Amino acid sequence: MNKAASDKPQAASKGTTDNLQLAACSFELPPLAAYIHIPWCVKKCPYCDFNSHAAGPSLPEEAYVDALLADLDADLEQVHGRALTSIFFGGGTPSLFSAKALGRLLEGVQRRVAFANDIEITLEANPGTFEQAKFRDYRALGINRLSIGVQSFQAEKLQALGRIHNGDEAIRAADMARAAGFDNFNLDLMHGLPGQSIEDALSDLRTAIAQQPTHLSWYQLTMEPNTVFWNQPPEVPEDDVLWDIQEAGQALLATEGYGQYEVSAYAQAGRAARHNLNYWTFGDFLGIGAGAHAKLSNPDGRILRSWKTRLPKDYLDPAKAFQAGTRPLTADELPFEFLMNVLRLTDGVPASLFTARTGLPLAQLGKARREAEQRGLLQADPQRLRATAEGQLFLNDLLQHFLP
Template sequence: MAELNPASVPLSLYIHMPWCVRKCPYCDFNSHAVPDGKLSLDLEQQYLQALVADFNTQLEFAQGRAIHSVFIGGGTPSLISAAGYQWLFAQLKALLPFQDDCEITLEANPGTIEHDPFAGYLAAGINRLSIGVQSFNSDHLKKLGRIHSQSDALSAIHLAREAGFQRINVDLMHGLPEQTLEQALNDLKLAVGQGATHISWYQLTIEPNTVFFRTQPVLPVDEVLEAIQEQGEAYLKANGFINYEVSAWRKERPSAHNLNYWQFGDYLAIGAGAHGKVTRPDGVYRFQKTRLPKDYLAKVPAEHGQFKRITAEEMPFEFMMNALRLNAGVDAKLYAERTGLNLDDLAPVLTSLRQRKLLVEDANRLACTEQGHVFLNSVLEEFL
């Protein structure tokens, strides 16, 4: 493995806010119901201080780089006050500079009881929202365990635009319990009609360790799922949206943060259960933070991380698992730059996939064909 140059790899930051009002039955994320349904100011301040201490231990990984993008995920990050974020960013920027055009995304819940006015988040430096609508249909929202209503969701998008947010992603799921084709398409129509500039549209999957896994809901049959996918994609394209990643559709520029993930960039990670990836001259490392909020708060920052070096054997799959999600793929040169490995070593696999029309016939690009995206999991298995 050749020596790597961390300075050439963009550096992002992921911040995990682990609390939500109520755990949804489909959710397998590291989220925990907040005591009494409301985050106390004392707990908020304690957690924000822990985040800063955690960040301070990761400064060595910056290798002279400024922060390129920030994503605040959860849980429900909009449970944290706008004033809390203003304080947090002031502390983080004092430790490590943020690029002037740094994209800062906040995941927000449409439930009006869960967030400050959106203008406060904009004033705190957050310049992109990802609103977790999931569905605009009242019956589906109940089945998904969401606490917001259709009017809450429509109002949240409207209020975000009114507050001055230019970049608004709407998270939507399809293939919901007993969902019809018309209901799935109506969700898309409402998001587009409200002025979403980016839509994350993905099929509900039943994950282990969820309520839905233990009590399986009735999901649409395959024929309906296929019709939803086909007609939903046609609708989004007809309304000017570009599908640039498996489940990401945009009318504006792509999400800089997610693009950095998919291009095998680096990201620091702070917060309970947060996952990070950093490049050092001797290799690429992944790390994970203590999962439970109470344990995260109880430990000194140095005890948070669990580091693992990605081996040369694992690296092809790790890289391709991200890069091939992009419809345009990545420049082939990126493989050696980000992994320290020679792409020629994968020649037999790449040749086989190209002959089977699963990868594009372009030696300068690593990208799936349309057929390759349909069978993406099978393509990725070739690199294991």
């Protein structure tokens, strides 16, 4: 039930030793995805630490699309001839935007960067923002996957979370998704909610499964800094109840054909989220939009993380830069950065991927890898990097071995 380390900018320097280490092995440019952030919501939820802001009576759709495309123009030199394998519209609530605005945006993105033939394009949506005609229009644009923020189907739990929809609307949202032509959609669901019993949690899961989503994100409510819940925490179940909820829920999901492939992600066979798999296998991603983050590699082996101006009013201000900061990842940091992602995957990754994604020899993991194996947190498999069952539960403890 530990949460994996967060991806936050940290001060870093880069020296000549790092360049030598990065040049030690051949480096391959990884697949490229794009994350597009739309920062407005109808209402800010008390648990949410994402860069989201309450929408006014009207949204600056045209101006924001113009800004997104200009932002992308500034990052095009980082594409290096690659096609986009996936696009993820996150927020906020991207489904507040009209199909017309998203269509102009997608057309503009495709004019600048090629799309892979089988590109996955995901749109986050909340049940309260569903309109069937609107979603048919989204599907016609080429958006082929939805991620619906349900969180719970129970009235008292939704009220405690500050959600604006009800359980019936959440069920209708899934029906509307199918009717609009989406045969691939995710439901977001939380557990460990205020006053939640094991049966409450399993009831939510059963209701979600009955909607036949191809993918379920089932994760525990956590109190994040800079949220209402951080300052005024609600009373949540005790640790032993949380543990029982997790065990019972995982067993139910497995029985119903949803395989766990990541810490909080479950999917029907062949339906894992390709965009998220790109993150978790240390792929590259462009990040455009207010507060968006990016991770981008260069042919010479340099890997950069960057982040954009956070507040929408500043992002839309032509006098201000889109990019708020950037930093190179040093050779000392790369083992932790790589493993922070790949060890979230239940099956881990081939050990050879470490060199392919970082340009570093596998021996760079050396002593830390052996220590983690001796503690029973990492599988003792020379061909694979994979957390043990205990390592999955205590991922933060496992990652501590690889801190620079």
